[in-house]
Amino acid sequence: MTAFRIPGVRRPGRLLAETAALLTAVVVAFPLYWMVLSALKPAGEIQSTEPRPWTLSPSLDSFRRVFEQQDFGRYFLNSLLVATAVVLASAVIAFLAATAVTRFRFRFRTTLLVMFLVAQMVPVEALTIPLFFLMRDAGLLNTLGSLVLPHLAFSLPFAIWMLRGFVRAVPEALEEQARIDGASHARFLWTILFPLVLPGLVATSVFSFISTWNDFLFAKSFLISDTSQSTLPMALLVFFKPDENDWGGIMAGSTVMTLPVLVFFVLVQRRLVSGLGGAVKD
Amino acid sequence: MTATATAPPTPPGAARPPARRPRSRTANSRTGTSAWTPWLYLLPALAVLGALLVYPVYQLGLISFLEYTQAQVSGGEPTSFRGLANYTALFADPQFRQVLLATVVFAAACVAGTLAVGCALAVLLTRVRALPRLALMLAALGAWATPAVTGSTVWVFLFDADFGPVNRLLGLGDYSWTYGRYSAFALVLLEVVWCSFPFVMVTVYAGIRAVPTEVLEAAALDGASPWRIWRTVTAPLLRPILAVVTIQSVIWDFKVFTQIYVMTNGGGIAGQNLVLNVYAYQQAFASSQYSLGAAIGVVMLLLLLAVTLVYLRLLRRQGEEL
Numbered sequence: 323m324t325a326f327r328i329p330g331v332r333r334p335g336r337l338l339a340e341t342a343a344l345l346t347a348v349v350v351a352f353p354l355y356w357m358v359l360s361a362l363k364p365a366g367e368i369q370s371t372e373p374r375p376w377t378l379s380p381s382l383d384s385f386r387r388v389f390e391q392q393d394f395g396r397y398f399l400n401s402l403l404v405a406t407a408v409v410l411a412s413a414v415i416a417f418l419a420a421t422a423v424t425r426f427r428f429r430f431r432t433t434l435l436v437m438f439l440v441a442q443m444v445p446v447e448a449l450t451i452p453l454f455f456l457m458r459d460a461g462l463l464n465t466l467g468s469l470v471l472p473h474l475a476f477s478l479p480f481a482i483w484m485l486r487g488f489v490r491a492v493p494e495a496l497e498e499q500a501r502i503d504g505a506s507h508a509r510f511l512w513t514i515l516f517p518l519v520l521p522g523l524v525a526t527s528v529f530s531f532i533s534t535w536n537d538f539l540f541a542k543s544f545l546i547s548d549t550s551q552s553t554l555p556m557a558l559l560v561f562f563k564p565d566e567n568d569w570g571g572i573m574a575g576s577t578v579m580t581l582p583v584l585v586f587f588v589l590v591q592r593r594l595v596s597g598l599g600g601a602v603k604d
Numbered sequence: 605m606t607a608t609a610t611a612p613p614t615p616p617g618a619a620r621p622p623a624r625r626p627r628s629r630t631a632n633s634r635t636g637t638s639a640w641t642p643w644l645y646l647l648p649a650l651a652v653l654g655a656l657l658v659y660p661v662y663q664l665g666l667i668s669f670l671e672y673t674q675a676q677v678s679g680g681e682p683t684s685f686r687g688l689a690n691y692t693a694l695f696a697d698p699q700f701r702q703v704l705l706a707t708v709v710f711a712a713a714c715v716a717g718t719l720a721v722g723c724a725l726a727v728l729l730t731r732v733r734a735l736p737r738l739a740l741m742l743a744a745l746g747a748w749a750t751p752a753v754t755g756s757t758v759w760v761f762l763f764d765a766d767f768g769p770v771n772r773l774l775g776l777g778d779y780s781w782t783y784g785r786y787s788a789f790a791l792v793l794l795e796v797v798w799c800s801f802p803f804v805m806v807t808v809y810a811g812i813r814a815v816p817t818e819v820l821e822a823a824a825l826d827g828a829s830p831w832r833i834w835r836t837v838t839a840p841l842l843r844p845i846l847a848v849v850t851i852q853s854v855i856w857d858f859k860v861f862t863q864i865y866v867m868t869n870g871g872g873i874a875g876q877n878l879v880l881n882v883y884a885y886q887q888a889f890a891s892s893q894y895s896l897g898a899a900i901g902v903v904m905l906l907l908l909l910a911v912t913l914v915y916l917r918l919l920r921r922q923g924e925e926l
Contacts, residue, residue: 336731343728343736351743353798354750356769357758373769415648422645426637434646441657443851443912445859447881448901451888452663453656455677475656478649507637536751538862539881543889555753559866569761576754587749594806 357580360573361385368570384574388561391571396550397557398578404466404553405534408473409527415474416481416526417489417519421511423482424489425497441479446472450543457544464548469540477530484529488522489515524593528586535583554579661905667898674892690899699875700883704903707858707879710789714857717797719850722804727834729809741806748802756866759795782868785876792863792877800856804849811845812838851912858908861885880904 360368362380388394423431423438453472454463462468492515500510538555545551558579561571587594668690675681694700725744729737750758763770765780781791815838823833839846861881864871871878871886878886880900888897 336733339728339731340733340736343725343732343740346725346728347736347739347743350740350747350798353755353758353762354746356762357754360761369767371766373767373772375769415652418645419649422642426642426645428639428642431642440909441653443855443908444657444661445855445881445901445904445908447859447861448884448904449657449660449664450885451667451894451898451901452660454889455663456656456660471652471656475652478653482649507641532749532751536753536862538753538865539885543885555751555862558753558757562869569764569767572757573761576757580750580754583749583751584746587745591745 354580357573357576360569361577363570365570368573384570385578387568388571388574388578393550394554394557394575394578397552397554400466400551401535401553401579402582404469404473404537405531407466407470408477408534409531411470411474412477412481412530413523413527416478416485417516417523418511419478419482420485420489420519421515424486425494438479438482442483446476447539450539453540454543462544464545464551466551468544469534469537469553472540473530473534473537477526477533480529481526484526485519485522488519492518521593524590528590528594531586532583664898664901664905667895668902670895672895672898677892677894686895690895694896694899694903699878700900703875703878703880703883706789706877707881708907710793710879711854711857711860714793714796714800714860715850715853717793718800718804718853718857719846721797722801722849723808723846725801725805726808726812729805730812744802744805747798748806750799752799752862753866755795755799756863759791759798760867763791783873785872788868788872788877792860792867795863795867796857796860800853804853807845807849808842811842815841847915851915854911854915855908858904858911880907 356375359375359377361384362382363377363384364379364381365383367374367377367379368384423435449472457463457468457471462471496514496518497510500514505513536555537553541553541556545553545556549556554575558572558575561568561575669685669687670676671684671686671689676683725740729740732740747755760782762768763781765771765778771777771779781787819837820833823837828836859881860879864877864879864882865885868877871882875883875886880903884897884900884904887893887900
């Protein structure tokens with residue numbers, strides 16, 4: 323990132339700004355620090371009414387408890403499966419649709435675009451009831467499919483909308499060149515356009531990944547009786563107990579659930595920021 | 605995104621030959637692509653959206669006009685058409701009216717908080733050198749990446765009456781945040797702002813970075829204060845981006861479900877922290893009142909559409925391309 327300064331700012335002002343930025347960073351990061359710290363605290367220490375911001379004897383007991391007691395590994399895998407399926411399917415489907423609405427002129431094109439826009443505003447949660455009956459009739463209740471399909475539908479409009487800018491940025495001259503070289507349109511689509519749009523796909527994937535990985539409501543509503551199909555959010559709630567919450571377990575489970583998204587985010591961080599910039603710039 | 609709905613024919617920065625439209629049309633006949641090709645490309649998307657978005661919306665509306673409870677679901681009784689009875693019942697219910705009001709106020713507070721924090725920090729980011737900027741960016745990225753469920757559990761733990769560090773730090777003793785209605789809402793609000801300001805910050809920051817430096821330099825040379833520069837130069841150029849982040853925030857914050865459900869244990873003591881989402885869920889899946897739940901869903905759908913339409917109109921009146 324290149325330095326950007328508003329001219330005329332005096333040095334003391336900048337020092338103040340930098341102190342504020344660092345303090346904000348500490349405050350913003352603190353909940354995550356506390357989560358990992360609490361997950362590593364031994365059982366006795368986490369129940370202390372005078373919590374310390376460090377631990378003298380870190381232990382993996384909470385993690386062990388989580389994985390042993392609750393079949394956590396399986397839920398983790400289920401979550402990962404659902405999110406990956408949604409990301410891959412929505413990338414391909416959104417790429418095709420974004421190409422259609424940017425590289426072709428046809429009737430109802432604008433109508434479709436407006437519909438994709440409006441579709442983003444539909445509150446997913448309001449559709450839980452009809453989707454429940456739809457999934458029941460399709461025999462998909464208690465299967466991971468009942469999570470994949472709705473999330474695919476809900477991430478598509480945003481993905482299409484965001485990808486448009488990236489598809490449009492690819493010069494038309496490339497398509498012409500490919501045609502002169504004798505490439506079919508399908509070939510052009512997958513061997514030239516698709517790789518060029520990949521940075522945009524990465525940025526959109528972050529959003530579909532997160533919204534799917536976060537899912538709580540659908541998992542709660544559609545995976546009702548078969549716990550082997552449960553996903554991580556459900557598993558976490560087991561540690562909330564009416565008498566006393568197992569905070570060590572909750573924090574360890576939360577850490578395990580947060581880590582993959584964090585890793586994914588750090589990996590695509592640059593692409594994400596430039597992707598957002600690209601999507602909102604034009 | 606929203607600002608690009610009907611993009612001007614030649615947006616600055618987009619590499620695209622000026623004679624695009626007519627060329628594309630003739631190209632269709634020469635590249636082996638027919639008039640059906642775009643529809644072929646759109647087919648998977650339309651199939652998915654039709655089956656899992658459009659049809660459920662229709663079903664939602666339908667169920668909201670029916671008598672649909674456990675008896676009808678299990679086939680014990682025939683479904684009957686009730687007209688607007690579900691809606692009249694709903695609006696006659698004082699709890700629903702209270703939940704509706706709480707949802708609107710709570711969502712508005714979340715949107716305002718998210719936008720204020722996000723924009724302030726985006727401006728702050730432009731004023732600092734690389735290292736503090738990286739620190740704040742990374743911290744924000746962490747909050748952004750945190751799933752709603754785990755964010756909720758961590759914040760509840762931070763504010764726990766017995767074992768949380770916040771009460772110790774503030775000297776509040778064993779004050780319970782989730783016990784009172786307003787303190788519970790405030791706690792959820794903090795979590796929502798925490799996990800959603802990064803999107804606003806990063807997007808607005810990217811937008812400010814895209815503002816040409818010469819313009820800002822010229823304004824500064826003319827003796828304009830930083831606040832004045834922001835108000836008269838940066839903010840107008842950022843309006844499309846602000847529109848995008850505002851709409852996204854409205855959409856997200858009206859639909860907060862996980863945070864409320866996890867942090868207040870299903871809607872708070874005696875339902876004091878219910879929002880429409882959680883209320884609809886409770887009605888449908890806990891009480892088997894599917895038609896009432898569906899009616900709440902319809903109310904939410906209409907509310908969200910209305911907010912968005914009003915906002916879009918407002919923007920268009922300001923001369924935005926939408």
